[in-house]
Amino acid sequence: MNLTSGKKPRLAAATDPMVRRVATAVGEAINPKTARVAATMDYVKSAYYTTxxxxxxxxxxxxxxxxxxxxxxxxxxxxxxxxxxxxxxxxxxxxxxxxxxxxxxxxxxxxxxxxxxxxxxxxxxxxxxxxxxxxxxxxxxxxxxxxxxxxxxxxxxxxxxxxxxxxxxxxxxxxxxxxxxxxxxxxxxxxxxxxxxxxxxxxxxxxxxxxxxxxxxxxxxxxxxxxxxxxxLRPLTLVEDGAFVSAVVIELVTQRAKLNLSGDLVENFTERLMFGGRYQFGVIIRIIYHAIQDALEKDKDAVDRQSWEAGYRRLVNASDDPAANVFSNDNWRQMAIPVNRTGPYVPSAKN
CATH class of the missing domain: 3.40.50.300 (P-loop containing nucleotide triphosphate hydrolases)
Incomplete structure (x- = not known):
């Protein structure tokens, strides 16, 4: 199944000479690992998926x-x-x-x-x-x-x-x-x-x-x-879109990031991912990005359970408390994951 329909729009100011000059200068100064991670993430984020x-x-x-x-x-x-x-x-x-x-x-x-x-x-x-x-x-x-x-x-x-x-x-x-x-x-x-x-x-x-x-x-x-x-616009649903989300994860991790998808994924992984992203595709994609970047930055060859936890934690600005993480809380379906209208999450758990 071909999931992508094209490349995402680039930075609106990318044609600005000053923006390009700063990008070039910073790119020449960063260390090789940072440059490699950035290039990989650029390729990962450039994919556009049709819903x-x-x-x-x-x-x-x-x-x-x-x-x-x-x-x-x-x-x-x-x-x-x-x-x-x-x-x-x-x-x-x-x-x-x-x-x-x-x-x-x-x-x-x-x-x-x-x-x-x-x-x-x-x-x-x-x-x-x-x-x-x-x-x-x-x-x-x-x-x-x-x-x-x-x-x-x-x-x-x-x-x-x-x-x-x-x-x-x-x-x-x-x-x-x-x-x-x-x-x-x-x-x-x-x-x-x-x-x-x-x-x-x-x-x-x-x-x-x-x-x-x-x-x-x-x-x-x-x-x-x-x-x-x-x-x-309609949110995603597990029944209609669960297979699609799983396919997106596999393509981004294995085809774009050139990493493995670890076999230690938590039970009900796709449902947890969609629940944690409130069934909004933009939020789900951001969790995937964060997990991939965590694995790249830590020189892993696979996006494992710890990277998914880190990716979700980064998204919601949560602590290391397992109860506050959808990928580690055993009672994750009872988690309250509100978001106010300015964007930041306020995660809490009902145990």
């Missing part, structure tokens, strides 16, 4: 691409949401990267048009913050303070000059934490205006936690309600 959510996310992407191709004036927004660790950002970036229709387009004058713009929304973003986030993503720098309405006028002008028809707003839940003044209600109105702009209508993807669905509730006229398609 059922890939087919789901293809639906709105196909709809937007089709609408753009026929110059359909009926634009819309999409909410793509899941809990922390589902791999939302990687999923969407991967599809944009792999889609021919969203690649840079020569403008005929030696430059390019960019159909898609990816924006990371600031924490507690107000209307002004969101406009600045979008402008910053286009490398357009505002030289003097402006009213939000003027900033969004700049946004619309720059999107047109750039040829951008799709905006991806990642971590969009941050706007719901903004102060009420110029906060969620005004942002909902701005999104509606960009979608309805007659001169340059935009498709918008709102990416984040499940509560981003509530953005439509901030439109007092309910006009967004009929212009937003909702796409909740």
């Amino acid at each position: 059922r959510n890939d087919a789901l996310i293809s639906v709105p992407i196909d709809r937007m691409a089709g609408a753009i191709s026929i110059m359909d004036p009926d634009t819309f927004a999409v909410t793509v949401h899941a809990e922390t660790g589902a791999g939302k950002s990687t999923l969407l970036e991967q599809h944009v990267q792999d889609r021919k229709e969203f690649q840079p387009i020569p403008d005929g004058y030696g430059d390019f048009l960019y159909p898609v713009l990816y924006v990371l929304v600031s924490s507690k973003a107000t209307m002004t913050d969101l406009a600045n986030d979008i402008l910053d993503a286009m490398d357009y720098h505002v030289t003097r303070p402006k009213k939000p309405s003027l900033l969004f006028k700049d946004v619309r002008q720059q999107l047109r000059l750039r040829g951008t028809r799709v905006i991806i707003l990642d971590d969009f839940q941050h706007v719901l934490d903004a102060p009420k003044t110029k906060g969620p209600e005004h942002i909902a109105d701005s999104i509606k205006n960009m979608i309805q702009d007659r001169k340059w209508p935009i498709f918008i993807v709102l990416l984040g936690l499940p509560e981003i669905k509530n953005v439509i509730l901030y439109d007092p006229k309910d006009q967004l309600l009929r212009r937003v398609d909702d796409f909740p």
Whole structure:
């Protein structure tokens, strides 16, 4: 079974000359072992694995691409949401990267048009913050303070000059934490205006936690309600995805890291791995990465039970207490593994 569908997107700033210069200098200075581990982990992390959510996310992407191709004036927004660790950002970036229709387009004058713009929304973003986030993503720098309405006028002008028809707003839940003044209600109105702009209508993807669905509730006229398609991503399940996860482990460990998979794995290994990762593929993959890196750093020829324990411990910032580790706690199914909305785990055990 061919599990991979391509390479993951690289560091967004990888083309920056300063980033490349620093990387080269550090690479020349590190010791051979560190360089070897880093190179192996780079190969391990470059693999992209397709889940059922890939087919789901293809639906709105196909709809937007089709609408753009026929110059359909009926634009819309999409909410793509899941809990922390589902791999939302990687999923969407991967599809944009792999889609021919969203690649840079020569403008005929030696430059390019960019159909898609990816924006990371600031924490507690107000209307002004969101406009600045979008402008910053286009490398357009505002030289003097402006009213939000003027900033969004700049946004619309720059999107047109750039040829951008799709905006991806990642971590969009941050706007719901903004102060009420110029906060969620005004942002909902701005999104509606960009979608309805007659001169340059935009498709918008709102990416984040499940509560981003509530953005439509901030439109007092309910006009967004009929212009937003909702796409909740699904967590993995042991029944449907257990064999897939096992295959991913084997490929990453043996084919990419060139290590053995130790025979001393704990009972119910795959279920423990999925449970510890809350059945969110992004978290599960990170546990696998950590376990492989632990084995490489300790010069092991196999990823053994101790490396899996170390990998999980690193993920959740846990102590060496076996009761706090899903790979060593005999009562692991009774473990409480909550995660707050800022990301860090707070592991505890119910014995």
